[in-house]
Amino acid sequence: MVSTSLWMETEILPEAGALKGDAHCDVAVVGSGIAGLSTAYELSKRGQSVIVIDRQGIASGMTARTSAHLAPLCDDLMSQFKKLRGAEIAKLFYESQAAAVDRIEEIQASEKIACDFLRLDGYLFQGNGMPADIIDQELEAVQEVGAPVHRLVGVPLKGCESRHVLRYPRQATFHPLKYLAGVAAVCEANGVRFFANSPVEEVAERDGAVTLRTAQGQITAGHAVIATNASIAERFQLHSKVAPYRTYVLAFAIARGELPDALYWDTEDPYHYVRLQTGPDDHEFVLVGGEDHKSGEANDAEERFARLESWARELIPAVGSVTHRWSGQVLDTIDYAGFIGREPGSERIYLAMGDSGQGLTHGVMGAMLNSSLILGEDHLWKSVYAPDRKPLAAARNFLRENMTILQNLAEYVTPGEIVSLEELKPGEGAILRRGLEKIAAYRDKAGELHLHSASCTHIGCHLHWNSFETCWDCPCHGSIFAPNGQPINAPAVSALRPVER
Template sequence: MVSTSLWMDMEILPEAAELNGDAHCDVAVVGSGIAGLSTAYELSKRGQSVIVIDRKGIAGGMTARTSAHLAPLCDDLMTEFKKLRGAEMAKLFYESQAAAVDRIERIQASEKIACDFRRLDGYLFQGHGMPAEIIDQELEAVKEAGAPVHRLVGVPLKGCESRHVLRYPRQATFHPLKYLAGVAAVCETNGVRFFANSPIEEVAERDGGVTLRTAQGQITAAHAVIATNASIADRFQLHTKVAPYRTYVVAFAIARGELPDALYWDTEEPYHYVRLHPGSVDHDFVLVGGEDHKSGEANDAEARFARLESWVRGLIPALGKVTHRWSGQVLDTIDYAGFIGREPGSERVYLAMGDSGQGLTHGVMGAMLNTALILGEESSWQPVYAPDRKPLAAARNFLRENLTILQNLAEYIAPGEIGSLEELAPGEGAVLRRGLEKIAAYKDKAGELHLHSASCSHIGCHLHWNSFESCWDCPCHGSIFAPNGQPINAPAVSALRPVQT
């Protein structure tokens, strides 16, 4: 089954042209996922002229691969957030993420965007064989942050009748691309210009403004917002404080009424999550996700999907057939909050980087925060997400995640995965050693070879083939490359170096 999410039957602004020549605006927004489009919406509503530019189609990135939870609590538990950032920052984190959900609710209502938005309960339940103390500790941390929470026993999943549970009222969910289609339409009405299939090759501050250069033209602006999750403006500093993870989602058909409409997730590591989405008159979709791993450090998607299916069928026997399977990439920060605000060392470049598994709420909240900062306004959320913060309490996470870089670079002295190109079957990719060089080799379905350096064009990390998504993944900072060597996910901006046969 091809990797296709439940949301991907939509194309947003297919008429968006490539940038050709020069353009000018108050604020240039790089990236057209929920962070980029929300930023354009907020700024254009405040009278700013805005250009949105993307290396692919509009809203064609990781936002289209979300599971669409709108949960304002820390994805890695409020207990862990409080340990690293303290009680006051935990409270501000919750308030800012909850404000993002409120903002989505207001926008879809005021702009009349039909996106299946609804408020519902969320249930965090005790993982199999895990102690109930996790639930008790989280209860106290959530209460201290000011979030509504209730302690229960049991969720409506088979075998979970006696599990310890926290119920969170007023969580939410929606159809992310229907929402972004509505936001993009409002942006166009407000004069926002969109350019697609136009990779930014350079971001530079000069002459009291910002210049963004592509192969075919450039944009000059008073300010720029890099809303690509993994920044293309910062080369290395902030990337040492984030780590890319691949996550997996399966959608099943289910008869309407078989499962109460809510968000469900457990305390296992990595955790599992379950949610519903409306289908036709008589059936809905159940989305099940989890089985996360560091990007590029596993190539066993089929086994992970099988484990997800086995896990959830044991809990929900009424599930029907699998309808969709997909994976996406999240960028975890070492202290669980994104890096949002002015780029360190810059005056006019702003970042929205590091979703930590909460890209939807981070994206909308980040749009509100960056808009306020660009317009010279103060925000109590600024210190929570400040890109120049130094989270000393997260030093252990910093060291653990950056060990990946050392281990990865050591792979250059290891043998190749194949001994010759003849070993590649059509549709497969693998790394070949040729002398001192490692080659990322791919053979397409027609038998044509595509050979490139296996060195990521960001900082040179060793790439790995992802057979499910048919791409090259970088384990260090999350760059992703198409089989033809073109970058399709930040932070890389340059193509892989071609290698001759």
């Protein structure tokens, strides 16, 4: 089964064409996921002329690969967040994330967007073999930030009837691409211009403006928002404070009413997460995710899906066949909050970078924050997400995540995965050593070879093959390349260097 999410059947502005020639606007937004489209919505509602530009189709990136949990509490536990950032910042973090869910609810209601938005409870439950004191610590932290929470015993999952549990009211779910289709339509009505399949090759600030250069044109704007999650404007400083992780999701068919509709997460590491999505007739979909790992550091998706399916069938015996399966990439920051606001050293470039597994709420909240800052307003949340903050308490996380770079660069002196191109079967990719060079080799299903340098064009890290998604992953900062060498995920903007056979 190929990688296809439950949401991908919904196309957004498929007629959007490429940028050709020059264009001008008040604000240019690079990236058309939930962060980019929400930013365009907020600014166009306030009278700004906006252009949204994307290297691929509109909303076809990682937003289309979410599991769409709208949960305002820290994905890495509020107790951990409070240890690193303190109670005051933790409270602001929670309030800002909750405001993002409120904003989605408000927009879908006021704009009459049919996107299956639903308020429901969320349950954090004790994982198998995990200590109960995690629940106690989290209860204390959540109460301190002012979020509603109730301590319970048991969730309606088989074998979990006596587990320690926290119940969080007023969480939510929705269909993310149906929502963004509605948001994009409102943006178009407000005069927002969209350009798809237009990779931005350079972002520059000069002479009181920002210019975005593509192969076929240029945008000149008063301000720019880089909403590509991993920024294409910033080379290394902030990238050293984030780490890419890949997560996996299965969708199962299930009869309506077999599982109470709620969000469910356990306390394992990596943790499992579960939600329902409305389906046709008397059926629903159960989304079960987890099995996270550092991007590029594993190529065993089939084994991970098998473990996820086993876990799901054990705890939810009523699930039927698997209908969809996919993976996505999140960008964890070392102190659990994104880098949102004005880029350090810039006056007119703003970032929406890092999501720590909460991309939807970060995207909407970031749009609210960046829009206010661009319009010259101060904002209460600015200190929580400031890109120039110095997270000294997260030094251990910083060192741990940046060990990846040192370990990765050492791979340039190791043997290849294959010794001959003849070993590659159709549809396979692998690393070949040729003298001092490492080559990213892929043989397509027609038998044609695609050979490129195995060096990421961002800062030169060693790429790894991802057989499930059929792409080359960079473990350092999350760049992803198609088999033809073209970058399909930031921060890389340049194609891989072709290599002769």
